[in-house]
Amino acid sequence: MVNNYLLIVVLLQIIVVIRGGFKMYSEPVNWYQALINCKTNNTELASISAGNYQNELEEFLKNNNGLGKIFWLSGTKEGNGKYYWAGTGSKMDYMKWAVGQPDDYKQAMNYNEGEHCVAIMDDGWTDLTCFEQYPYICQEQTC
Numbered sequence: 001m002v003n004n005y006l007l008i009v010v011l012l013q014i015i016v017v018i019r020g021g022f023k024m025y026s027e028p029v030n031w032y033q034a035l036i037n038c039k040t041n042n043t044e045l046a047s048i049s050a051g052n053y054q055n056e057l058e059e060f061l062k063n064n065n066g067l068g069k070i071f072w073l074s075g076t077k078e079g080n081g082k083y084y085w086a087g088t089g090s091k092m093d094y095m096k097w098a099v100g101q102p103d104d105y106k107q108a109m110n111y112n113e114g115e116h117c118v119a120i121m122d123d124g125w126t127d128l129t130c131f132e133q134y135p136y137i138c139q140e141q142t143c
């Protein structure tokens with residue numbers, strides 16, 4: 001299993017490259033910074049357009065607990081409440097929300113900021129407050 005992954009450690013930043021052109025960055029940043037960091041490296045914050053990519057990432061997260069439990073994806077919510085992928089600009093057709101998600105939990109708890117950004121966990125996706133800091137996944141450009 002381990003030889004399927006390339007592990008690179010750069011200045012306390014752990015970057016793991018897995019199949020499908022995904023690169024997982026261990027440094028916790030907010031969603032906006034994750035979007036910028038991926039673009040700076042000529043990649044995009046990850047968009048999951050199909051189940052095979054989802055399965056691959058879920059499998060990876062289940063087998064690598066030390067890396068982190070939650071990673072930002074490029075999913076975010078438009079004013080109309082519909083989700084789209086900021087990384088590709090496409091609307092979100094395939095979805096794999098975790099049980100009970102998206103719940104906009106912090107909006108319900110009367111926080112000023114609702115949960116408008118999407119992250120992946122090992123059992124599906126969740127919506128989170130965009131300014132919270134988590135590791136993130138970038139994706140190689142496909143075109």
Ligand SMILES: [Ca+2]
Pocket residue numbers: 101102103104105115126127128
């Ligand atoms: Ca949530």
